Structure formats: structure tokens, C-alpha cells
Amino acid sequence: KAGVTQTPRYLIKTRGQQVTLSCSPISGHRSVSWYQQTPGQGLQFLFEYFSETQRNKGNFPGRFSGRQFSNSRSEMNVSTLELGDSALYLCASSLDYRGEYNEQFFGPGTRLTVL
């Protein structure tokens, strides 16, 4: 079974631009979460989607948004990019069978560099 895939793997953008990152969960997994990883702040939770609905949200500004499609694939969008948005963005999927959180599996991440 294929793991969590994320595209693109690397992105270079300039301040003020916007970016869309994509995540395909493991087949059958219905929950998708997004995390930001930086050297200074470590891994921080962005948001989580289940059945096309945002179920949880972390403490990030409104420039960070996401969505989930009917096939459980998810996208996150960052508008008006700032230098501090440079980070590794990680996506995780979970089976979430009958509302129970199971083991979460992470993708390889998208490395975003903002110049």
C-alpha cells in the first residue's frame, strides 16, 4: 500500500506570493492533518480535516487555509507569503475508524523557501 504522498517536494517563492501544497493520504484513510516544522518552533499543528470538514485548527493566522476533497486528498494554501513561512510542511493521515484516532502516518513533506 502506498504511503502518504506530498507534492511538490520543493518550492521557492517570493514574499507576497501565494502557494498551494497537496497531500494524498494512504488509501482508506479519512483524516488528514497538516504540520509546519521550523528550526526555531519545531513541529506545530496547522489543521486537520475529516470528511471534507475542518475538525481542528492550530494557532496560525488566516493566511493559512486548507481543504479536503471527497477522495480524502487535501490541499493547504498560504497567501501573502512572508519570510517566516519558510519551513517543511508535513501532512499526516490516519484511518480514524469509527471516530477513533489511530496511528498517524506522515508524508515526506514539502520544503517551502520564501525569498
Next chain:
Amino acid sequence: KQEVTQIPAALSVPEGENLVLNCSFTDSAIYNLQWFRQDPGKGLTSLLLIQSSQREQTSGRLNASLDKSSGRSTLYIAASQPGDSATYLCAPCAGRGGTSYGKLTFGQGTILTVHP
């Protein structure tokens, strides 16, 4: 707000040693706890998942324990190998009843280096 602390921050050992990595968390109302490893520039690889009702979980040379009431988890690595070199991360998962159900909170990790 959940806070996770991992000790030590870094560890350098010769091959063959048995290791103990420690994790403490402030909110004991967790659903489960996962241990991950991360290689430089890569994503996270799940090592072990311990449900809140469990005390211990084992996978090969890895053994993780959980003391939910005291907010502690320990990852034990037996007979360490150079291939074990990585950053190890502990992540409790928020429990039901709160607004953060399902959210993983990460510590800063323990950077492990195993010398041949």
C-alpha cells in the same frame, strides 16, 4: 495547553549500547502517544503507538512505556546501531472532549548519534 519535553536533547553513544530516551507531557488527558524518528530533511517515520490504556508497546529492538498519570513516556532502544542515528520525537495525541482532539503535540526531540 499541552507541553512536551524530551530529555536528553542530544545523545552520542558507541554501537551496541542500550539507550533510554525520556518524554514528559503536562496534560495527562491524552488519547494515545506516538514515537517517531526523523532523518535529516525527511518526513516522520512512526515507530510505536501506545494507547492511553496501555503501559507498554514493543517492536523489535524498541520498547516504549507510558505512565499517563505522571505524564511520562520512555523509549528504550536495545543494542543500538549506526542506522539508529536520527532525531526521535515523542507526540501525545489530545483526548476526546476538547477542541484539540486528535492533535499531536511534539517535543523538540532527542538527536541520537550512534558511532560504529
